[in-house]
Amino acid sequence: VATRIAPLSGFPEWLPEQRIVEQHVLDTLREVFELHGFASVETRAVEPLEQMLRKGEIDKEVYVLRRLQAGDDAETETDRARQLGLHFDLTVPLARYVLENAGHLEFPFRRYQIQRAWRGERPQEGRFREFTQADIDVIGRDVLPFHHEVEVARVMAEALGRLPLPPVRMQVNSRKLIEGYYRGVGVETREAVAGVMRVVDKLDKVDQAAVLRMLVDEVGLTDEQAKACVALTEVRATADGLAEQVRALGVSHPLLDEGLDELLRVLEGTASLRSDRVEVVADLSVARGLDYYTGTVFETRMAGFEHLGSICSGGRYDALASDGRTTYPGVGISFGVTRTIAPLLSRGLLTASRSTPTCVLVALPAEDDRAAAGDLAAALRLRGVAAEVSPAAQKYGKQIRHAERRGIPFVWFPQDDGSHQVRDIRTGEQVGADPAVWVPPAEDLRPTVTGTATTDC
Amino acid sequence: VATRIAPLSGFPEWLPEQRIVEQHVLDTLREVFELHGFASVETRAVEPLEQMLRKGEIDKEVYVLRRLQAGDDAETETDRARQLGLHFDLTVPLARYVLENAGHLEFPFRRYQIQRAWRGERPQEGRFREFTQADIDVIGRDVLPFHHEVEVARVMAEALGRLPLPPVRMQVNSRKLIEGYYRGVGVETREAVAGVMRVVDKLDKVDQAAVLRMLVDEVGLTDEQAKACVALTEVRATADGLAEQVRALGVSHPLLDEGLDELLRVLEGTASLRSDRVEVVADLSVARGLDYYTGTVFETRMAGFEHLGSICSGGRYDALASDGRTTYPGVGISFGVTRTIAPLLSRGLLTASRSTPTCVLVALPAEDDRAAAGDLAAALRLRGVAAEVSPAAQKYGKQIRHAERRGIPFVWFPQDDGSHQVRDIRTGEQVGADPAVWVPPAEDLRPTVTGTATTDC
Numbered sequence: 001v002a003t004r005i006a007p008l009s010g011f012p013e014w015l016p017e018q019r020i021v022e023q024h025v026l027d028t029l030r031e032v033f034e035l036h037g038f039a040s041v042e043t044r045a046v047e048p049l050e051q052m053l054r055k056g057e058i059d060k061e062v063y064v065l066r067r068l069q070a071g072d073d074a075e076t077e078t079d080r081a082r083q084l085g086l087h088f089d090l091t092v093p094l095a096r097y098v099l100e101n102a103g104h105l106e107f108p109f110r111r112y113q114i115q116r117a118w119r120g121e122r123p124q125e126g127r128f129r130e131f132t133q134a135d136i137d138v139i140g141r142d143v144l145p146f147h148h149e150v151e152v153a154r155v156m157a158e159a160l161g162r163l164p165l166p167p168v169r170m171q172v173n174s175r176k177l178i179e180g181y182y183r184g185v186g187v188e189t190r191e192a193v194a195g196v197m198r199v200v201d202k203l204d205k206v207d208q209a210a211v212l213r214m215l216v217d218e219v220g221l222t223d224e225q226a227k228a229c230v231a232l233t234e235v236r237a238t239a240d241g242l243a244e245q246v247r248a249l250g251v252s253h254p255l256l257d258e259g260l261d262e263l264l265r266v267l268e269g270t271a272s273l274r275s276d277r278v279e280v281v282a283d284l285s286v287a288r289g290l291d292y293y294t295g296t297v298f299e300t301r302m303a304g305f306e307h308l309g310s311i312c313s314g315g316r317y318d319a320l321a322s323d324g325r326t327t328y329p330g331v332g333i334s335f336g337v338t339r340t341i342a343p344l345l346s347r348g349l350l351t352a353s354r355s356t357p358t359c360v361l362v363a364l365p366a367e368d369d370r371a372a373a374g375d376l377a378a379a380l381r382l383r384g385v386a387a388e389v390s391p392a393a394q395k396y397g398k399q400i401r402h403a404e405r406r407g408i409p410f411v412w413f414p415q416d417d418g419s420h421q422v423r424d425i426r427t428g429e430q431v432g433a434d435p436a437v438w439v440p441p442a443e444d445l446r447p448t449v450t451g452t453a454t455t456d457c
Numbered sequence: 458v459a460t461r462i463a464p465l466s467g468f469p470e471w472l473p474e475q476r477i478v479e480q481h482v483l484d485t486l487r488e489v490f491e492l493h494g495f496a497s498v499e500t501r502a503v504e505p506l507e508q509m510l511r512k513g514e515i516d517k518e519v520y521v522l523r524r525l526q527a528g529d530d531a532e533t534e535t536d537r538a539r540q541l542g543l544h545f546d547l548t549v550p551l552a553r554y555v556l557e558n559a560g561h562l563e564f565p566f567r568r569y570q571i572q573r574a575w576r577g578e579r580p581q582e583g584r585f586r587e588f589t590q591a592d593i594d595v596i597g598r599d600v601l602p603f604h605h606e607v608e609v610a611r612v613m614a615e616a617l618g619r620l621p622l623p624p625v626r627m628q629v630n631s632r633k634l635i636e637g638y639y640r641g642v643g644v645e646t647r648e649a650v651a652g653v654m655r656v657v658d659k660l661d662k663v664d665q666a667a668v669l670r671m672l673v674d675e676v677g678l679t680d681e682q683a684k685a686c687v688a689l690t691e692v693r694a695t696a697d698g699l700a701e702q703v704r705a706l707g708v709s710h711p712l713l714d715e716g717l718d719e720l721l722r723v724l725e726g727t728a729s730l731r732s733d734r735v736e737v738v739a740d741l742s743v744a745r746g747l748d749y750y751t752g753t754v755f756e757t758r759m760a761g762f763e764h765l766g767s768i769c770s771g772g773r774y775d776a777l778a779s780d781g782r783t784t785y786p787g788v789g790i791s792f793g794v795t796r797t798i799a800p801l802l803s804r805g806l807l808t809a810s811r812s813t814p815t816c817v818l819v820a821l822p823a824e825d826d827r828a829a830a831g832d833l834a835a836a837l838r839l840r841g842v843a844a845e846v847s848p849a850a851q852k853y854g855k856q857i858r859h860a861e862r863r864g865i866p867f868v869w870f871p872q873d874d875g876s877h878q879v880r881d882i883r884t885g886e887q888v889g890a891d892p893a894v895w896v897p898p899a900e901d902l903r904p905t906v907t908g909t910a911t912t913d914c
């Protein structure tokens with residue numbers, strides 16, 4: 001007896017057919033991550049508020065929890081310090097999990113985490129209040145070799161390439177490269193370098209002239225320096241042309257060389273994954289606003305859906321977590337599952353072949369035949385064929401239409417003489433079948449998922 | 458840089474090896490549910506507060522959400538009506554989902570839902586503040602034939618029988634049977650019948666004498682009637698003895714006959730699933746406190762863990778949801794995943810063979826060999842073998858120990874002459890291997906899960 005049944009803006013839900021698409025996406029991600037030796041972790045949905053607010057800017061967006069009957073008098077300062085909020089990403093919980101369990105983990109610790117997160121943002125396309133993220137990270141203890149930066153790019157590019165999405169472009173940059181470049185053009189202090197990154201990161205929202213002005217007025221650069229910094233953001237290249245383009249800007253600094261070398265290694269290490277579905281390119285305009293990145297940084301755009309912003313981002317951070325004695329560096333990438341598939345589902349660009357796992361509906365001649373029909377369905381399930389018995393012994397036409405409306409491909413008919421027939425209700429073809437050995441064509445065993453903007457999957 | 462890294466009581470988290478156990482449990486449940494044609498649904502984590510409080514007793518336990526920056530002035534009456542809380546079960550969200558999407562669903566609607574829920578209860582063993590439930594329900598429109606009550610019992614019993622748990626006993630009763638019986642002993646009004654059920658439901662907490670007293674003092678029964686009602690709760694039987702035991706109590710009523718017949722059909726319909734892991738029995742003390750059950754009711758106990766209470770409960774409800782014109786009857790069972798596995802994990806009674814999906818660690822003779830080792834790992838992955846390259850080109854002894862600590866069964870050694878060897882590090886046996894065809898023994902391909910109180914799984 002529900003009264004408010006309107007959808008809640010920002011809290012997407014899927015119909016069964018759409019959920020089958022989402023399951024396909026999540027299963028594919030899991031399969032690729034596990035094949036590469038990433039172990040699953042799930043963390044609790046809540047973190048202490050004070051923990052989450054360390055990242056600064058995010059505090060407006062956290063959902064705080066309160067027990068309904070806790071009462072106002074419970075709101076003392078102590079309680080406030082203990083307040084719990086829903087996590088807004090999977091990185092803060094990972095940092096806490098690693099510190100809490102460090103003694104039980106092996107490092108480098110390779111984990112994936114596919115879980116919901118929550119932000120109290122104003123909902124719009126690509127921005128939800130509840131959404132699913134799929135993260136992979138490799139966490140070291142004290143040290144983390146660079147090759148893991150190549151590795152997480154490879155793993156995520158491979159995963160994205162196996163999803164039924166429009167083509168995606170992973171844009172890679174190196175914080176070392178850009179910091180070295182800025183220092184090479186004479187930006188001296190750590191603060192100024194961070195300032196340049198923050199301003200340059202706005203380039204997809206404001207125009208170049210405004211960015212140049214901010215670099216001069218707010219960060220204190222000369223016109224010359226500001227122009228040089230903006231020139232770097234125009235570099236887009238694969239492994240072939242990158243070094244030439246950067247050298248052509250005429251800036252040199254040891255850190256620039258180191259970053260360029262690392263960026264080339266990421267591009268070369270992912271070159272074999274290049275396909276019509278995924279490419280990995282250097283894009284020196286990618287800076288990532290967040291302070292904690294220290295090496296490779298990643299963003300990802302989906303063709304035709306650039307307005308969503310980056311659907312898959314991350315990078316290297318030298319201090320994911322620290323307990324004072326030990327520091328845990330890491331590198332990770334986070335794929336926004338909901339952000340990516342929601343617009344594709346709502347436009348009908350990602351569809352499942354049916355709205356149920358059921359492959360075979362066993363028709364029922366009469367209600368008295370239910371037990372025998374149940375045995376028959378059980379025999380099919382032993383071979384992995386999802387089967388159910390018709391809900392009612394109606395006329396066969398009605399039973400067939402029930403299967404049809406749910407996209408079930410096969411209806412099974414027990415015959416009076418004890419033999420069996422199975423009908424492909426898409427073609428109407430009906431043939432004799434032995435329940436002890438019959439299997440459907442492999443492509444009909446489970447629902448399949450098709451991305452219209454791509455080939456079948 | 459975390460400061461509060463203590464675990465939160467009531468919010469359990471698993472180490473990677475324990476999470477592999479949980480994944481095995483969830484995968485098995487999903488597989489069985491899907492083989493029976495149940496479609497996955499996930500709902501948002503939140504529901505409007507007013508919706509959730511309709512069930513009455515639960516209101517103390519709901520977590521209410523507030524956006525951190527919403528401010529106190531936002532707390533008007535209207536806002537309160539719109540307040541969101543985290544769902545405390547998966548039934549209230551299902552009812553709302555069915556009403557909201559009725560036009561897009563086919564009925565009877567078969568759905569499973571494996572998701573977290575939250576309650577602000579005082580944590581204790583078997584009671585968590587955040588926990589995972591696995592529900593199956595069949596929802597009809599206007600009508601729902603009885604056979605679905607047999608079906609959900611069968612499906613859940615099959616699923617439980619495939620989990621690596623101590624033996625479980627599903628206890629079934631019929632609301633019709635007990636209501637018919639009460640009416641047969643002269644309990645006349647609807648209120649008195651409900652009163653008897655509520656009091657009888659306390660039998661596992663208070664003794665029989667107290668229950669008899671409450672039936673007389675609070676519900677207004679005669680001593681005779683109270684004794685008769687308690688006598689019914691002592692009946693435990695399989696299909697063989699049930700009718701005789703009930704008849705021996707000398708009470709008769711048409712509704713009692715109908716309930717007895719239905720209960721027998723549930724027992725007969727699940728008899729073939731009986732094993733050393735799962736049994737389904739009639740237990741006429743099971744009443745389920747909640748008002749909305751109208752037919753078959755289920756509870757489940759796990760051997761040696763009876764103190765957890767029921768780990769899997771549900772039943773038939775004639776009105777899961779209604780929009781005024783249409784009523785949606787349903788039958789469902791909810792398995793408490795966290796409640797069940799948490800005590801088994803903490804006692805070491807459920808273990809995984811390794812803490813990572815990785816089956817093969819490719820050893821690294823030198824850092825320069827990383828690219829070649831990566832190609833080798835990729836070749837193994839093409840055949841579904843989870844493989845990763847050693848994180849550092851240390852001495853082989855160190856690389857082997859890194860594999861050992863994570864339970865990885867095989868280490869792969871590229872040889873100087875271009876040949877390959879693979880070592881089972883559990884036995885030390887090392888043999889030549891061709892990377893293009895080698896596969897591990899089937900039982901080593903993925904982590905396996907063992908329940909100590911049961912056979913291997």
